[in-house]
Amino acid sequence: MNFPLYIAKRYLRSKSKQNAVNIINFITFLVIVIGSAALFIVLSAFSGLKSFSLQFTDAFDPDLKAIPATGKFFTVSTENDQALQNLKSVAHYSKELEERVYLTFREKSHLATIKGVDSNFQMTTGIDSMLYFGNWGVNEYSGVIGIGAFNILGVPLNNYETPLIALAPKPGKGSINQQVLNSKPYNSLPLVLTGVYAVEENLDRKYVITSLPTVQAFLEKDSLTVSAINFKLSKGFDLESARAEIAAVLGSKGRILSRQELNGSLYKMLNTENVATYLIFTLVLIIALFNVVGAIIMMILDKQQNLRTLFALGSPVRDLRFTFFLQGLLTTCIGGLIGVVIGILIILSQLAFGWLKITPSLAYPVAFDWQNVLLVFLTIAALGFVSAKIASSRINKRLVAIS
Template identity: 70%
Template sequence: MNFPLYIAKRYLRSKSSQNAVNIINFITFLVIVIGSAALFIVLSAFAGLKTFSLSFSNTFDPDLKALPATGKVFSISQEEQDQLKNIQGLANYAKELEERAYLTYKEKSTIAYIKGVDENYRSVTGVDSTLYFGNWGNSEFEGVIGIGIYNLLGVPMNNRQPLEVLVPKPGKGSLSQQGFNSKPYDELPLTVSGVYAVEENLDKKYVFTQLPLVQDLLQKDSAEVSGINFKLDEKADVEAVREAVKTVLGDKVLVLSRREQNNSLYRMLNTENLATYLIFTLVLIIALFNVVGAIIMMILDKQQNSKTLFSLGTTIKELRRIYFIQGLLVTSFGGLIGVLIGSLLIISQLLFGWLKITPSLAYPVEYSVMNLFIVMGTIVVLGFISAKIASSRISKKLISI
């Protein structure tokens, strides 16, 4: 039997003759349990928030997207489109053309993006699920707007007076050459057929309509687009499909994965997650100073026992190991109980949604085994350091007092 481990377990179970030492040990254990539970709950909450936040952007973002390497648009020939259809692992693709535009309706106005999409767009992205009311339109001059734009401009659906979409004309010569009576912008009248709702920023961003209308509005030909959205098969190799798309379209485009399309959002969420972890780890570090104090108190309380063990042949190294193992057991056991308590709270939130953001929306959390290992690893490492510091106080001078 491992002698230091046996003695450490006995010390862990036994109570001190001094009530103050028992209280200090209990508080130390409680702090470890609460700290580890809090760290696990916060990491699970941030994981849920991350997934929840990305679900909004993923509605509009495809698996892969081709964007112009330079400028705002690029051309895609019929031959290139036929080659794209033959790429293994590529389920479908959709072309789009978007530009900032000035929207106006009855003396109310705002700036948004006019996005022309082809007939495949709704099947390639998840935009169909965002339709709040209305439909995607059947006639030529119909469009779908975000609920933010809808509320701001007060545009009724299927109204005789359409929403006006204005974009500046491409610069060709001076104003005098174009004529003083000519308008410096092109306009497109749209009847609102539907309204989508996702989240506040996206709800004020887009007006969807048919691709040929936007190409005509921006004076582009039918081959010019600002992006191509790709939907992959479930088991497709993303990198293999990306390389195949690059081979077909060449250097005129950049092919971005879903993560690369939202690189700044991913970076922000990861930074927030790391900052939260470091803050709570700092709290745990401060809390685990209690472990050092508790072990030192235990060393002083068991001083006579240590003298007896030393007299019976136990070395200083073994005595240090006894208190080191005791400290490690306290922190590990406390961390495990804390993680179990945190797990029960997270699972209950997933099952019952007892904590609400709104009356109909439960606070998003995510149970992750990785977070469990991160918390336990943090507790064990900090416990190791604390126990090592405290156990190093054992010396021949202390034993001989």
Template identity: 45%
Template sequence: MNFPLYIAKRYLRTASKNNAINLINGIASISIVVGAAALFVVLSVFSGLKDFSLSFSNDFDPDLKALPKTGKVFTVTPAQAAKLQKIEGVKMISKVIEERVLFVFDGKEQVAYLKGVDSLFGQVNSVNKTIFQGQWLEPNTTQVVVGYGISQKLSLGLLDFNNPFEVYMPKPGKGDIENPDEAFTKAVLAPVGIYAISEELDSKYVFADLRLAQILLNYQIDQVSAVEFKLDANADVDDVCEEAAKILPGIQIKTRAELNESLYKMLNSENLVVYLIFTLVVIMALFSLAGALIVMIIEKKGNLKTLTALGVEVNGLRKIFLLQGSLLSLFAGIFGLALGSIVVLLQQHFKLIMITPTLAYPVVFTFQNIAIVTLTIFGFGFLASLIASSRVHKTLEE
């Protein structure tokens, strides 16, 4: 039998005759339980907020996006498009055109991006599912779908035939301009839908038919700004990128994370900061564990001297309290995790706390957070127990 472990278990299970020591031990245990539960709940809430924030980019951004390394456009022939579609792991591709232009409606102006999309665009992402008023545009028409932010700024309604919705874009070329009107290509568009994703995206894009955008921008039929990819769930991203680069030389391919690099960095930084802040709270709670062990060592001074007389070395005595503190941290941490899990699962399934009448506070139950909390509690609990157990030698000398 492991003697230090046997004694540590006895000390852990058996209440002291001194009520003050029992109170200190109880406070230490409760502190660890509350700290573990709070850390898990906070991490779960932040995981929910992270998923909620990324859901907006998931609706808009593709799994992969091929962009030109230089310039604004590149050429994709029908043969190249067919080869891209046949790459293993590629579910669907869509060709798009993006250009910053000026929109005018009823005397109001708004600079935004005109995004020309082909008929397969809705199979690559879920933008067409975010329409809350009207419908998605029909191919080979002048119909457009406008962001909610743009519609608000321009006071734009759908199918308003009294006030034309106009788009202006500079004509390519060089030389002096005698008539300013001749410097722009102008077209009248027909808004048929309004989408709502996020405040930033709602004020950034107006969707139109791909061929219409190419004509307005004086691009050839094979010229595009990007090719967007929808991948199978089990697709190998690196292999797809490698094959696509062979078919389309001179392009760069970005993943969804790379397209939203600043957003991912911000969310990861916030996650780290939140973890460090609440880890400090856990460390403060574990100070009470170290104090409880030191008081226990002093209270068991007579027993320790007896064990020393029976041949137990000082390192063996230290190991007793190291194991006791570690076990207390582990059991209290598990109990705290259980409480935190109950809170998270209740919120996840029953939506007890609401941000708005229709939006519940987002939380996500993940085993990654369970592992983080377990390692944090046990790691710092072991360290606190190690520090406290070093008092054994001094106690025996007193």
């Protein structure tokens, strides 16, 4: 057996004759356990919050989305349609057309976006699963609205007598003259609401969704004009290869964006918060692991007579340093492992029982991720390595030489 490792394990298990040294070692070990458990729990909590936040965008946004390369609209020809249907990487695709409109109901009004979708929209997104109440009645002159806009306007569902009115400027060129004003420079569309969706605050105030042909007629666009195409990818197909196939069909008329690119600012904010939290807790661990340096130095002083004996028997200073380096590394790694196990048990209990609540009906979201396990353990091991190296370097010939 390796001699420094054997001595390090003996020192790790044995108690010192000095009670103060034992107390310092215990506190050091406890700090490592608590610090690693806390770091893992916080990272798991942020992973849960990230998943919880992104589930709303996952419900509203497709795997890939084609938007106009320039302008607000582009055309999808019959040949494009046929080519998209033949793509093996695409399980489903749906076309949509959206534009800013002025919604009015009785004496209330709200600026929103009308989105016309075809019958495949539910297959490319999960928006119908986010219905708060009502049903998905997206047909001619009927649709669904976000709960934010619904609360602003106060529109009853299935109100055929006084439906919601959407207003949009008529397309055209030139200045507005008296003749244009007399003939109403806007188009109006009555909509009977059949359902209300709830995703997140901005989206809930933004959209009213109805059928694609209805919106195309309302905006005076032909049946080939769309503002975006949503794609649901087939299982087993790579995102980038599917993007390349779709781009080959649409050519230069469209840009293909992933769900992450569609929500770039949200992903960037969540990732930045996660990194910042990790760095803050790592700084706390760095401060806490100074205890390891102090504990090892106390052990060195406590075992000074033993070190002199080993040095006199022929053990080189290098091996004596390595002995206490291994002791410090074993202390941090074992403490980190125990802390991670405690953290895993706490996270699994939260997933199973939801004992920590945000609201009476909503448990605090957490996520168990093996990457977090590996990250915490590697962080503890790296900090333990540095701490043990610093402390063991205190051993020199002057310390162990018999005077």
